[in-house]
Amino acid sequence: MSRDALLAAETKITLAFMVLGLTAWYLVGTVADSDLLEVGALLGVGVVLPTLINELRRRSGSESEPGAE
Numbered sequence: 001m002s003r004d005a006l007l008a009a010e011t012k013i014t015l016a017f018m019v020l021g022l023t024a025w026y027l028v029g030t031v032a033d034s035d036l037l038e039v040g041a042l043l044g045v046g047v048v049l050p051t052l053i054n055e056l057r058r059r060s061g062s063e064s065e066p067g068a069e
Helices: 009-031 035-064
Strands: none
Touching: 009 035
């Protein structure tokens, strides 16, 4: 079994943005003294961005396939 088959592209994107989200959370915590900004960075980068990217990839992939709804 190849290594690429173990993780789907969506999972790789999600994991990468989770790491980026945690990094953003830490950096915002050291620079700004706002809990709201920290949570926004964590959720925005770690959850919202990968969800949007995966949805856009899924929609663009389904439009290019003939017969896909």
